[in-house]
Amino acid sequence: MSVRATILETGNPLLVGAEITINAPARQIFDILATPERHRDFDGSGTVQRSLRGPQRLYLGAKFAMAMRIKVPYRITNEVVAFEEDRTIAWRHLMRWVWRYELTAIDAQSTLVREYFDGNPARSKKWLEITGAIIVNPKMMAKSLVRLKELAERS
Numbered sequence: 001m002s003v004r005a006t007i008l009e010t011g012n013p014l015l016v017g018a019e020i021t022i023n024a025p026a027r028q029i030f031d032i033l034a035t036p037e038r039h040r041d042f043d044g045s046g047t048v049q050r051s052l053r054g055p056q057r058l059y060l061g062a063k064f065a066m067a068m069r070i071k072v073p074y075r076i077t078n079e080v081v082a083f084e085e086d087r088t089i090a091w092r093h094l095m096r097w098v099w100r101y102e103l104t105a106i107d108a109q110s111t112l113v114r115e116y117f118d119g120n121p122a123r124s125k126k127w128l129e130i131t132g133a134i135i136v137n138p139k140m141m142a143k144s145l146v147r148l149k150e151l152a153e154r155s
Contacts, residue, residue: 021112032148034089096121100115
């Protein structure tokens with residue numbers, strides 16, 4: 001049986017999410033999320049190519065640039081807008097939508113991880129519609145969470 005993440009119903013058409021239980025402590029998972037160089041390792045969309053610049057470990061207000069690719073290569077600079085060690089990390093870029101991870105320790109060795117894509121603060125809701133982000137992102141987040149689980153559980 002393959003491991004799968006659960007896509008969440010949020011009741012908000014511009015907020016989508018997925019969750020998975022990872023058999024690893026929250027600290028171990030958070031360390032992966034807070035390290036931009038590791039983002040490519042768990043990206044389920046195939047768009048993250050590599051970290052370009054920024055701190056080795058993220059913090060509130062940190063800016064970090066990533067090389068991306070969706071049909072054509074591009075660069076994006078993100079800013080960390082929420083940060084609570086071992087619990088919450090979120091970032092946004094110029095278009096203002098937010099990628100957010102919430103970690104809830106179940107016990108010392110297992111953690112519920114939820115990932116959200118919030119399009120509510122987006123500068124262009126039309127762009128989200130044109131790109132199909134709200135439809136595609138939950139599936140990509142579910143893939144990312146499965147990859148994050150694999151990484152964290154073998155560390």
